[in-house]
Amino acid sequence: MSRKFTWQEVGDNAKNGWIVIGDSVYGPQGFLDSHPGGPAVIRNKAGKDVTRFFNEMGHSSKAHDILKSLKIGEIDKNSKPASWQIDSDQRLVAITSVMLILAFAFVYFFVLKK
Numbered sequence: 546m547s548r549k550f551t552w553q554e555v556g557d558n559a560k561n562g563w564i565v566i567g568d569s570v571y572g573p574q575g576f577l578d579s580h581p582g583g584p585a586v587i588r589n590k591a592g593k594d595v596t597r598f599f600n601e602m603g604h605s606s607k608a609h610d611i612l613k614s615l616k617i618g619e620i621d622k623n624s625k626p627a628s629w630q631i632d633s634d635q636r637l638v639a640i641t642s643v644m645l646i647l648a649f650a651f652v653y654f655f656v657l658k659k
């Protein structure tokens with residue numbers, strides 16, 4: 546069983562470079578200076594969910610191996626991320642989905658059921 550961390554704990558350790566990818570928490574502090582993309586790209590997003598950024602970069606299998614070695618635990622899914630910790634694109638998708646569902650419900654009840 547790997548250790549579980551709350552979003553609060555991940556946020557508190559932003560200064561240590563902690564990031565969330567998928568359901569896992571990573572502590573890349575020792576790796577930051579050797580990151581080929583530079584330490585800043587990771588440091589700027591520390592404390593947050595960086596899944597999309599990590600995947601969009603098309604990181605190699607070597608990068609995935611390094612990532613595995615930096616895993617310190619898993620995110621406690623019962624904890625809630627603060628709004629700054631959520632990837633803004635993911636938030637946009639969530640908001641758009643809710644709007645679409647409401648729009649369909651509106652059309653169904655007020656237009657089609659007439």
Ligand code: HEM
Pocket residue numbers: 571573580581582583586587590595598599602603604605606607608609611612615
């Ligand atoms: C602990 C997590 C990460 C690890 C272990 C990691 C590892 C690596 C490695 C090994 C490379 C060299 C190319 C490759 O093998 O794919 C690389 C390149 C790169 N990474 Fe990461 N990375 C991490 C997180 C991130 C994040 C969160 C971002 C963006 C926000 C990022 C952006 C980049 C960029 C832009 C490059 C390209 C550098 C270049 O080709 O000039 N990485 N990373």
